[in-house]
Every structure is written in structure tokens, then in C-alpha cells.
Amino acid sequence: MSERAPEQVATTYREAVRAGLREALQREPRAFLMGEDIGRYGGCYAVTKGMLDEFGPERIRDTPLSESGFVGAGIGAAMAGMRPIVEVMTCNFSLLCLDQILNNAATIRHMSGGQFSVPIVIRMATGAGRQLAAQHSHSLEGWYAHIPGIRVLAPATLEDGRGMLWTAMNDPDPVLIFENIMLYNMGGTIDAAAGAVDIDRAVVRRPGRDVSLLTYGGSLWKTLEAAATLKEQGIDAEVIDLRTLRPLDDATIMESVRKTRRAVIVDEGWRSGSISAEIATRIVEQAFWSLDAPITRVCTEEVPIPYPKHLEDAALPSREKIEAAVRKVVGR
Template identity: 65%
Template sequence: MGDISYREAFRAGIIEALESDPRVFLMGEDVGDYGGCYAVSKGLIEKFGRERIIDTPLAESGFVGAGIGAAIGGMRPIVEIMTVNFSLLALDQIVNNAATLRHMSNGQIGVPLVIRMACGAGKQLAAQHSHSFEGIFAHVPGLKVLYPGTIQDARHMLKMALADPDPVIIFEHVMLYNRIEAIDESAPIDDMHKAVVRRPGTDLSIFTWGGSLYKAMEAADQLQAVGHNVEVVDLRCLRPLDRDTIIESVQRTHKAMIVDESWKSVGMSAEISATLAEQALYYLDAPIQRVNGQEVPFPYAEHLENACIPQVEDIVQTALVMLGTNEAANR
């Protein structure tokens, strides 16, 4: 396929799903005539019609509930929630219905539903639209939570999610939509449940996902320039969490950093830290470090927003301290 954007990769995945399975349809706020809040579904209503690209009212609980009902009835709905903040209006449907029906029906009722939602900060959308709530959904048994950070994953993870018999939530970081990379359609794709080592290393493991992945990769490049070989692990799937890959990485490097745009308290970074403390403590040669978003509602002002989000320099400085070098004091 060559060079495409993160946005185009998701659109290509949706088109492939719609063309290959008549049970698939897309529904959500502004997905049709407007073309999607971030233009992911632009042009699809003209191509597939209003029965398969469905504009919904501003009623997340209502249309997520409709998607659950359609999934129970044999369809394969893709439900788009405009932004992760609005998903809280549908928590009852997602947590109390979609996630529990297989359990409560003794396996008789599955909910093969995919929910896509934009998330993350960086576009000056303030506290109404900028948060990263993946840790909330990763807390819930019965859900699977994906967070593709690469364009290759954005292109192919939707297909894997639609094939799953249970509800899958896909997070899409807003700052990645315009990113362009070359992808190889013939390349094998890692199973959606597996973390992937994006950059092998020996001195320090950085665990991250989604919008922070490229910041971690850039930080690793800067650290390489001063003689430090850093491993970057893209978790990709936050539930079920690939704990084996996390532990194997620390066995190689003996130091662990977690980069998580969301808040530090009671979040994904805390869960990963607990996993390392419980299962890999004796492989660690230094305390685990976390680089997180500041514990405030995200501000609107650009300089304050940037100060609230983990940046490349934050990752580099934390790594230099962990590695016990003098470069941190000199930067």
C-alpha cells in the first residue's frame, strides 16, 4: 500500500470490513454526512449508503446500547464514540451489559462489538476532549482493550477485533491521525493480544503504547547517541496485558520505565509496576520509574497542555538518572 496516514489506515480497515462481511456496519456521531470528527469515515456514506454508515443522535448510551443489541442479534457493529470523554456516558452499557452478558448467560450470549474512540491530548481540546481513559476500560473483565500505536496496527487490528466473539475497545490517539508511514500489506501482523518489542535493547526497558510510542522511540534514539542501548516495548493490548513480554524484557535489561500519558494514580502504569514487583522483582537493578501525565484535568493553553503530557525530554532525563550517568546533570 505504500505511504499512508494513521487516519487512512483505519479507513482502509473499515472499508475492508464492510466489503468482506455484510454484517458489518459503522454507527456513531457524525460518521456519515460529516465524514467523522477526525475524517476517518470521510466518503464512506457515499460508498456504502445510510444503512451501513449510520449517523446517530448525541446519545452515547443509546447508540452503544443499539450496537450491543445488534451484536447479540448476529451483526458485527463498529460503534464510534467521538471522543473518550464521551464514553463515560455509555459506561453502563459497556461495563454492565457488553462486558457481562457472556458471563451472566453462561456462555449463551456473546457481544461481538467493536467500539472505536479517539483519545489523548495535544490538540488544545481541554478537559472535555483530551483525556486517556484506557485504564478505566482495561480494569473491566469481559472487555478487550487495544491501543494501536503504529500505522501497520491501525490498518490491521480492526480486522482482528471484528473476528473476536467478545467486545473489543480500540483507542486511537488524536495526535497520530496525521502521521504517515510506509506499510507492507503482505507483512505478517502480530496477534492483537501480544506486546511487541519495537526496538531491542540491553540497558533499560521502556514500556508504553499509543501516542507515547514515538516519543519513547525518539528518546531511545537520543539515548543511543550518548551510548545507551534502550529497549522500547509497545504494549498494544492493555487487556489482556501481555505480562510475559514485559517480564522477558526486564530479564534482558534489568531496568524498567513506564511512559503513560494518563494520570499516575491507580492507572495502567501502576498495574504494570505491580506486575514487575510481583513477578520480576529480582531481575530489577533499580527502582521502577514512571513518566505520566500531570494529575490535573487537561488545560486548554498550549504551554500548559504540553507541560501536562510526557515529552521526549522527560523520558530522556528519567532514563539518564536511572542509568546512573552524568549526562542528566549536564542537559
């Protein structure tokens, strides 16, 4: 007897994230959501739409515009035994609660000599592409990856959008989840029974022999498109989805680079001091003698994201820029 193929259902990234949130609240009575406009409004990006009716105002808690206040309250609630999932509307606003994230959430376990953990999950939208200009379009996940004491996730797929949350919520320490705004409308099919996924490992999204393309989040899909085009030109690129930016999965990165002997890093953050700089350094430290070409990066240009479409596009990593970078590294 053959096993039945798992049932596939059509969904979007937005619905997948919502499914993960609903599952978390159904399974874990201590879990609750809070954030700006997540209840009555349905979420700035409509992720939490309908959840207020299902779970009520205690567990889908609308907050005032007090990022530091409600993120800090989430930290306290976590220490009191709850499992808060806090939504910060975009990572651009998270600078208003950076004190709570860095000085409290990331630090309390250490300062207390291991007596108090802070099991909080903080979700935030990140990324550019909707002409929202400089105060709504930045990608700060690389910054957060600088901080010891937290874990930083960048789900790029439907499965990760849905499945990373449960694992994050069961992590005893603070986990930040960055959802790229350009992914919310992405459609596809997903296993109806899709559930929790690991939040430790990078994965190979496309195997290849000639060059390793290392990326995450919204840039994954541009990179996969570039890899498909390059294949037609005879360049066989491997695409790694980093998934977790802290801690980085060095083993998967180095295994790929040692095989292909070339690396291009694609990162929507600004180039200077970015997560791409960190990855490049690690490759130099750990796999330098395997390299046949300089490491190359495709990052956001060092400019606040401009409003006009043509300039916004020009500032961001694109399929064309990725292809050009790869051709240069491969020498074809």
C-alpha cells in the same frame, strides 16, 4: 529466483484506519458502522470520510448524540447476529455510555452463564495535544483496562491502525480500540497488502540492553525519539509497544525486564491507579529479583488537561521527561 519485495504505499494513520474499516465492511456483510457524524460529516477526525458514498446509510449509520443509546443498540445488534463497529467520538464522551460498556457489554456473557456473547467493536479517539482542554483531552484507556470481559487495544503504528480491526471484529467478545488523536496525521509507508494482525502480544519496537521502556499508543513515538537520543548518549534502551492493554502480555514485558534489569513505563493516563501502576506491580510480582533499579513512571500530571499550549505540554509525558527518567534509572 528472488521473491519480489512487497509493494509499499504511502499512507497516514487516518487512512490506515479507514482502510481497515473499508476492508471489514467489504469482507463481512454483517458488519456496519455507527456513530456521531461518521456519515455525512465524514467523521469528527475524518476517519470515515467517503465511506457513506461507498457503503450507503444502512451500513454507515449516523446517530444522534445518544452515546448510551447507540452503544447499547450496538450491543443488542451484536447479540442479534450483526457485527457492529461503533465509533464514540472521543473517550471523554464514552463516560455517557459507560453503563452500557460495563454493565452490559462486559457483563452479559458472565451473567448469562455463557449463553450470550457480545461481538461488538467500539472505537474511540483518545489523548491530548491539540489544545482541546479538559473535556476533550483525557486518556481513559487505562480505566477501561480495569474491566474483565472486554479487550482493550491501543494501535500505535500504521500496520496496527489498519490491521487490528479485522482481528477485533472476529473476536467473539467486546473490543475497545483507542486511537490517539495525535497519530491521525502521522504519515509513512505500509505494505500494500497489509492485513490482520494479532491482538494478543506486545512487540519490541526497538531492541536494547540497558533499560526497558514500556509504552503504547501516542506515547510510543515520543519514547522512540527519546531512545534515539539516549543511544547517542550511550544508553541502549529497549522500547516495548504494549499494543493490547487488556489482557497485558506479561511474558513479553517480563522477558524484556529480565534482560535489561530496569523499567520505565510511559503512560498518557494520570499516574494514580493507572495502567502504568498495574504494569509496575506486575513487574514487582513477577520479576522483582531481576531488577537493578526502582521502576520509574512517566505519566500525565494529575491535573485536568489545561487549554494553554505550554501548560498542556507540561502536563503530558514528553521526550525530555522520558530521557530524564531513563538517565536517573540507569544512573548516567
